[in-house]
Amino acid sequence: MSTATSTVRDQLAVRSWKVPIAFGFMAAFAAVVFAVFGPDGRATFRLSQDSDAWQLPDLVLPAKITGIIAALGCVVLAAMSYLQTRTVGRTSRAVTSSFTVLFVAGFLIWIIGGTKTQNITLVGLSTGAMLIVTPLVFGSLSGVLCERSGVVNIAIEGQLLAGAFTAALVGSITGNAFAGLLAAAVAGVLVGFMLAAFSIKYLVNQIIVGVVLNVLVAGLTGFLFEKIMKIKVGGATIYNQPPHLPNLPVPLLSEIPIIGPTFFRQSILGYLMLVLVAGIWFALFHTRWGLRIRAVGEHPQAADTMGINVNRTRFLNVLAGGAVAGVGGAYFTLVAVSSFSKDMTGGLGFIALAALIFGRWNPIGAFLAAMLFGVAGNLKSILQLAVTPVDGQFLAMLPYALTILAVAGLVGKSRAPAASGVPYVKG
Amino acid sequence: MTDPRTEPAPEDSLSAAPAGSPGGADLTGAAAPMKLPRTGPGKDERGKDLIREIMTGSGLVSVLAVVVALLIGAVLIAVTDARVAAAAGYFFAQPGDTFAAMWAAVSEAYGSLFRGATYDPTARTWLGQLGIFETLTFATPLILAGLSVTIAFRAGLFNIGAQGQIILGAIFAGALGFGMQLPPGIHLLVVIVGGAVGGAIWGGIAGLLKARTGAHEVIVTIMLNYIAVNLVLYLLKNQLKDPASSNPVSPPMPGSAVFPLLLGPNFRLNAGFILAVLAVIAIAWLLNRSTLGFEFRAIGANPNAARTAGMVVSRGYIVVMLISGGLSGLAGVSQISGTERSLDADVAGNIGFDAITVALLGRSTPWGTFFAALLFGAFKAGGTSMAVNADVSIDIVLVVQSLIVLFIAAPPLIRAIFRVKSPTINPPTIKPPTISAQATRGAAV
Numbered sequence: 001m002s003t004a005t006s007t008v009r010d011q012l013a014v015r016s017w018k019v020p021i022a023f024g025f026m027a028a029f030a031a032v033v034f035a036v037f038g039p040d041g042r043a044t045f046r047l048s049q050d051s052d053a054w055q056l057p058d059l060v061l062p063a064k065i066t067g068i069i070a071a072l073g074c075v076v077l078a079a080m081s082y083l084q085t086r087t088v089g090r091t092s093r094a095v096t097s098s099f100t101v102l103f104v105a106g107f108l109i110w111i112i113g114g115t116k117t118q119n120i121t122l123v124g125l126s127t128g129a130m131l132i133v134t135p136l137v138f139g140s141l142s143g144v145l146c147e148r149s150g151v152v153n154i155a156i157e158g159q160l161l162a163g164a165f166t167a168a169l170v171g172s173i174t175g176n177a178f179a180g181l182l183a184a185a186v187a188g189v190l191v192g193f194m195l196a197a198f199s200i201k202y203l204v205n206q207i208i209v210g211v212v213l214n215v216l217v218a219g220l221t222g223f224l225f226e227k228i229m230k231i232k233v234g235g236a237t238i239y240n241q242p243p244h245l246p247n248l249p250v251p252l253l254s255e256i257p258i259i260g261p262t263f264f265r266q267s268i269l270g271y272l273m274l275v276l277v278a279g280i281w282f283a284l285f286h287t288r289w290g291l292r293i294r295a296v297g298e299h300p301q302a303a304d305t306m307g308i309n310v311n312r313t314r315f316l317n318v319l320a321g322g323a324v325a326g327v328g329g330a331y332f333t334l335v336a337v338s339s340f341s342k343d344m345t346g347g348l349g350f351i352a353l354a355a356l357i358f359g360r361w362n363p364i365g366a367f368l369a370a371m372l373f374g375v376a377g378n379l380k381s382i383l384q385l386a387v388t389p390v391d392g393q394f395l396a397m398l399p400y401a402l403t404i405l406a407v408a409g410l411v412g413k414s415r416a417p418a419a420s421g422v423p424y425v426k427g
Numbered sequence: 428m429t430d431p432r433t434e435p436a437p438e439d440s441l442s443a444a445p446a447g448s449p450g451g452a453d454l455t456g457a458a459a460p461m462k463l464p465r466t467g468p469g470k471d472e473r474g475k476d477l478i479r480e481i482m483t484g485s486g487l488v489s490v491l492a493v494v495v496a497l498l499i500g501a502v503l504i505a506v507t508d509a510r511v512a513a514a515a516g517y518f519f520a521q522p523g524d525t526f527a528a529m530w531a532a533v534s535e536a537y538g539s540l541f542r543g544a545t546y547d548p549t550a551r552t553w554l555g556q557l558g559i560f561e562t563l564t565f566a567t568p569l570i571l572a573g574l575s576v577t578i579a580f581r582a583g584l585f586n587i588g589a590q591g592q593i594i595l596g597a598i599f600a601g602a603l604g605f606g607m608q609l610p611p612g613i614h615l616l617v618v619i620v621g622g623a624v625g626g627a628i629w630g631g632i633a634g635l636l637k638a639r640t641g642a643h644e645v646i647v648t649i650m651l652n653y654i655a656v657n658l659v660l661y662l663l664k665n666q667l668k669d670p671a672s673s674n675p676v677s678p679p680m681p682g683s684a685v686f687p688l689l690l691g692p693n694f695r696l697n698a699g700f701i702l703a704v705l706a707v708i709a710i711a712w713l714l715n716r717s718t719l720g721f722e723f724r725a726i727g728a729n730p731n732a733a734r735t736a737g738m739v740v741s742r743g744y745i746v747v748m749l750i751s752g753g754l755s756g757l758a759g760v761s762q763i764s765g766t767e768r769s770l771d772a773d774v775a776g777n778i779g780f781d782a783i784t785v786a787l788l789g790r791s792t793p794w795g796t797f798f799a800a801l802l803f804g805a806f807k808a809g810g811t812s813m814a815v816n817a818d819v820s821i822d823i824v825l826v827v828q829s830l831i832v833l834f835i836a837a838p839p840l841i842r843a844i845f846r847v848k849s850p851t852i853n854p855p856t857i858k859p860p861t862i863s864a865q866a867t868r869g870a871a872v
Contacts, residue, residue, distance in 0.1 A: 391664070
């Protein structure tokens with residue numbers, strides 16, 4: 001009996017009303033904006049492209065009715081969250097994720113229904129988003145590898161930029177895209193090496209090293225860009241013409257509506273991204289290697305006691321993370337566009353950091369967060385010219401605002417590995 | 428300015444206190460001399476971290492760090508120079524030519540960098556000749572934003588968000604500047620206060636979230652930077668847009684809301700520099716002589732001990748971030764009312780990130796920050812003339828700046844390069860404040 005009361009009391013102690021309150025506000029917002037003042041237009045989603053083998057009819061949704069349904073769903077889920085918090089003490093993951101999906105869907109339809117050109121190619125939205133998502137996911141995976149082992153990686157931006165530059169340079173010189181890819185990985189490893197050397201060997205604060213490395217890489221690539229890549233031979237900049245990685249459609253799978261063009265008509269980097277997401281997730285949570293990494297990141301003293309070499313594990317992980325981010329940087333110059341330009345990563349490394357945090361330091365979570373941010377970013381560029389109920393700039397703020405809410409614990413609680421950012425000194 | 432060894436005794440007992448507290452293990456661990464696989468002149472220093480080095484490291488390391496960074500920059504300039512490449516083609520026939528070309532490339536670049544930042548008798552205009560005033564102009568926002576990072580540092584917080592706070596300061600200052608009509612003098616005062624408030628709001632959000640929810644200020648300020656960039660883009664398309672222009676820029680600031688020029692119309696140097704110097708004096712007083720400053724330093728040294736001593740740590744975080752944001756907001760004012768004269772999306776340039784390196788180079792003391800900002804201002808002023816006269820991209824300045832900070836952050840590396848003996852005066856009873864183990868605990872939360 002006494003044990004039971006104490007458990008209840010423990011639960012009461014940790015019971016947090018943040019989630020139901022946040023959901024309540026969001027549901028109220030949905031009810032007012034999506035439903036009551038919802039636009040009367042229709043949101044038309046084109047599901048297929050003209051080149052597709054199977055043509056699907058367009059999905060036409062009346063914005064107001066869909067908005068009402070989405071808002072009602074949000075209200076119901078917010079109420080469920082309230083009840084769950086009262087009884088169990090916390091909101092279940094199913095409710096949280098359904099709420100998020102429903103709210104995002106209602107938001108999308110509200111925007112598109114209120115836009116003058118109420119016609120959005122869903123395939124265009126998702127394939128365009130992949131241009132942002134791919135480097136984002138590589139960057140986030142680099143962050144996962146580093147932070148799970150206890151090193152904060154603010155230098156993702158620098159690693160992406162170094163990868164992009166090196167891939168363009170080496171690709172142009174050798175004429176071989178794979179040589180460029182390999183060089184990009186090496187460049188990422190070099191940035192990772194500096195991060196590891198300064199933060200693990202010299203115990204310099206990891207955040208400072210990361211910030212400074214970003215500046216260093218921006219300066220180096222900018223300087224070499226001016227000095228080398230602008231050399232013209234016969235009117236052409238010969239050192240800034242990297243070859244292109246071809247798209248490799250997977251037979252059959254690439255014909256699936258929406259999913260096919262999004263995931264199965266990519267360059268080799270796109271498939272590598274999917275493999276890495278699944279592979280790193282499996283390795284982290286289901287192998288001995290992953291258990292060791294997480295031990296080092298959560299409680300290095302304990303890991304050390306068990307005979308794990310903490311600093312070597314961290315060093316190797318930071319190098320591996322650098323390789324992953326470097327390869328992601330190659331995406332910019334070998335797939336997305338065909339030449340390097342100054343600061344071309346444009347802060348995507350920091351969105352990758354945001355995706356990492358919003359995805360709760362989990363490869364799959366980071367991937368889903370990157371998808372969300374990618375779609376929001378692409379929607380912004382699609383809607384740039386149209387008259388929309390929300391300015392595109394606010395869509396661009398979304399990843400950052402969501403991340404702040406996540407670290408503040410207002411929407412779920414995002415918790416970093418316990419020893420992340422803390423140098424380990426034996427003894 | 429502030430030698431920690433001369434600081435009041437209570438702080439020493441504070442930083443020595445944390446045994447048994449959460450984070451105490453890291454502190455004591457970091458402070459203990461380490462056993463090293465390799466022997467080297469810097470081995471006793473290994474256990475120290477950056478913040479401690481900022482407080483105690485010798486000036487020699489700073490100077491050597493600048494020298495090494497400039498040397499690496501010189502190597503970069505030399506190997507990418509076209510004349511050097513041409514001479515290297517017949518290196519074995521006449522090696523002297525290669526070295527002569529290298530010397531020419533480097534001395535030309537650094538020579539024009541130095542002349543551009545100080546005094547260049549060959550230039551045609553007054554402005555070109557007396558680059559020193561251009562140095563002071565570039566240094567003005569760097570001093571203010573650098574102070575912003577410095578004061579947050581001292582309270583154990585990393586303010587990576589100077590960039591966003593500068594933008595918010597500039598938005599507020601701009602809106603009050605071209606949105607109101609007030610008599611001269613009063614108008615400028617309103618703009619200055621408004622800009623400080625704008626930056627303080629942005630900094631305060633990070634402080635509030637840190638204090639109330641424990642959200643790590645590094646993540647929050649990085650995200651707020653990008654929100655600020657998008658906010659200013661939105662406002663420049665709508666409310667703050669100049670109707671007379673097709674570009675996303677604001678109307679120009681009226682004459683009553685800009686800083687008066689100090690040296691006549693030939694130079695850009697304006698009264699913003701005086702504001703920056705006053706801010707240095709004020710922050711130096713605040714940090715070293717006031718109760719509030721003592722609280723900040725105590726919290727930075729050891730929040731647990733500060734709490735035990737009866738200080739309200741969460742309130743300290745909020746107040747220091749308000750002040751820090753306000754200083755960055757003033758940097759925004761110095762941009763919009765000083766040199767830029769109208770708001771555009773690039774009003775903050777790279778100042779917010781340079782400010783971090785300025786604060787680190789200045790070892791987190793107000794006057795150190797002042798001189799570091801002068802050095803970086805000189806790099807900016809000279810870099811422009813270097814780009815024109817020696818055809819060396821101004822990006823090399825970024826490389827040199829970041830290398831300086833990296834080397835200063837890792838004194839053992841510098842000592843190893845130059846075989847400098849590390850100072851062994853490190854009495855165990857007097858420990859300088861160590862914030863990083865506390866500040867970065869669970870860094871990404």
